[in-house]
Amino acid sequence: xxxxxxxxxxxxPIYHITPEKGWMNDPxxxxxxxxxxHVFYQADPEHLINENIGWGHKISSDLLHxxxxxxxxxxxxxxxxxxxxxxxxxxxxxxxYLLYTGHVNQESGYIETQNLAVSKDGIHFEKYDGxxxxxxPPADTTMRFRDPKIWEKNGNYYAVIGGETEDKCGKxxxxxxxxxxxxxxxxxxxxxxxxxxxxxxxxxxxQIGNTDVLIISPKGLEKENGFSAxxxxxxxxxxxxxxxxxxxxxxxxxxxxxxDFYAPQVMECGDRKILFAWFAIPDSPGKEMEDGWRHLLTxxxxxxxxxxxxxxxxxxxxxxxxxxxxLEKTVPGASWNCNIENQPLELLLTGRYEELCxxxxxxxxxxxxxxxxxxxxxxxxxxEDGWQxxxxxxxxxxxxKMQIYMDYSTIEVFINDGRYVxxxxxxxxxxxxxxxxxxxxxxxGSLEIYSLSL
Numbered sequence: 001x002x003x004x005x006x007x008x009x010x011x012x013p014i015y016h017i018t019p020e021k022g023w024m025n026d027p028x029x030x031x032x033x034x035x036x037x038h039v040f041y042q043a044d045p046e047h048l049i050n051e052n053i054g055w056g057h058k059i060s061s062d063l064l065h066x067x068x069x070x071x072x073x074x075x076x077x078x079x080x081x082x083x084x085x086x087x088x089x090x091x092x093x094x095x096x097y098l099l100y101t102g103h104v105n106q107e108s109g110y111i112e113t114q115n116l117a118v119s120k121d122g123i124h125f126e127k128y129d130g131x132x133x134x135x136x137p138p139a140d141t142t143m144r145f146r147d148p149k150i151w152e153k154n155g156n157y158y159a160v161i162g163g164e165t166e167d168k169c170g171k172x173x174x175x176x177x178x179x180x181x182x183x184x185x186x187x188x189x190x191x192x193x194x195x196x197x198x199x200x201x202x203x204x205x206x207q208i209g210n211t212d213v214l215i216i217s218p219k220g221l222e223k224e225n226g227f228s229a230x231x232x233x234x235x236x237x238x239x240x241x242x243x244x245x246x247x248x249x250x251x252x253x254x255x256x257x258x259x260d261f262y263a264p265q266v267m268e269c270g271d272r273k274i275l276f277a278w279f280a281i282p283d284s285p286g287k288e289m290e291d292g293w294r295h296l297l298t299x300x301x302x303x304x305x306x307x308x309x310x311x312x313x314x315x316x317x318x319x320x321x322x323x324x325x326x327l328e329k330t331v332p333g334a335s336w337n338c339n340i341e342n343q344p345l346e347l348l349l350t351g352r353y354e355e356l357c358x359x360x361x362x363x364x365x366x367x368x369x370x371x372x373x374x375x376x377x378x379x380x381x382x383x384e385d386g387w388q389x390x391x392x393x394x395x396x397x398x399x400x401k402m403q404i405y406m407d408y409s410t411i412e413v414f415i416n417d418g419r420y421v422x423x424x425x426x427x428x429x430x431x432x433x434x435x436x437x438x439x440x441x442x443x444x445g446s447l448e449i450y451s452l453s454l
Contacts, residue, residue: 021045025053027039027264027297028086032267039066042055048286055098064319075103083101084103085100086101087114088265097180114148114183138173141171144199147201157177158205169198174189199219206273214236228390236253237305256277260280260281266303275300278297324450327449329447342431345404345452346406347448347449347450349445349447350446353372354440359436360426375393377422378391396419401414
């Protein structure tokens with residue numbers, strides 16, 4: 001017997017960016033403009049799949065409250081008729097420019113070109129008459145050629161674009177422009193021998209302090225190369241030599257170790273670098289489809305580079321303003337548990353823990369557990385097709401801090417100030433049962449649980 005609509009409705013997350021209706025994926029064009037934060041995103045408000053992708057648009061003055069704007073880009077030109085795909089934003093002469101990928105399907109495959117749109121107010125955009133500004137991929141690059149990220153340096157504009165070699169290896173190429181309209185190909189920015197996927201999507205390049213960081217989202221990853229899923233996001237730290245046109249970098253590292261994190265993009269906010277990501281991976285189910293919308297973005301995270309060149313992600317300070325009530329404040333000891341109504345929550349565990357197991361269940365069954373031991377952290381989660389596991393190596397002697405944000409159907413875990421991060425969708429039924437088991441009592445330990453509200 002079919003369930004009634006009312007029985008399937010779930011609470012929509014309140015402090016995450018969600019679509020009003022329809023489909024959402026990659027964050028696009030993250031930019032601060034005249035004191036306002038702009039988050040664009042891949043959107044199809046009329047469908048629950050990415051059938052007719054344009055750019056949705058939300059703005060905020062505080063990174064917490066978001067106002068829906070009219071769509072910024074719609075697929076309505078010959079060069080983008082089948083999708084205005086991922087891109088980025090840059091400010092020039094007090095105007096906002098969007099550089100994005102136009103997608104056109106053909107019988108023999110598809111064509112992807114890079115295109116420009118401009119706005120005088122950050123709300124209304126006009127596409128450039130001279131589009132496409134980059135018509136063809138460079139040599140030894142297939143038509144999988146998309147997701148430009150643009151930035152300014154010393155009077156020049158640079159754009160990295162994700163690609164695939166003819167040998168099915170992921171790579172990032174880059175271009176230079178003086179005016180955002182004419183582009184010169186500069187070469188390969190970074191590439192792979194095929195062991196890190198066959199296509200690198202959504203490249204982002206950002207300078208954090210004195211360190212340059214390239215963030216990518218590889219697809220086509222294989223288990224024999226040590227990957228647990230075919231999609232993930234990671235980064236390389238290094239230094240860009242603009243005179244020689246070379247990015248020297250360290251090896252690839254995974255950015256988020258959960259099940260649902262992809263296509264991150266970074267917003268430049270003065271000295272702060274703030275990241276949003278798609279809170280899903282391609283082909284994620286999104287149980288909220290029954291309610292007429294699908295997928296959302298992660299909470300905003302500030303990026304920092306540690307002394308060992310690891311990239312740290314921490315929840316932005318503004319999120320503390322959401323705390324409305326202390327639901328629990330205790331010294332958890334070696335064993336602790338409590339039951340709390342499913343609601344927007346922040347859990348903050350501090351102390352000195354050598355080993356720890358943190359479990360969450362709903363009224364029906366266990367949902368997930370984090371096990372932190374000497375060498376690794378294991379996330380075990382009940383997914384659509386049974387229990388699945390994600391792991392990451394653990395290099396710290398103790399766990400000093402675990403910060404968890406939950407928003408009805410989301411969980412984001414930040415361990416030791418963002419050195420280890422896990423993002424996953426969960427769909428509890430009824431109240432939540434939390435349990436902590438530690439290797440030993442920790443008299444200095446502290447657990448605080450806050451209810452959150454806008």
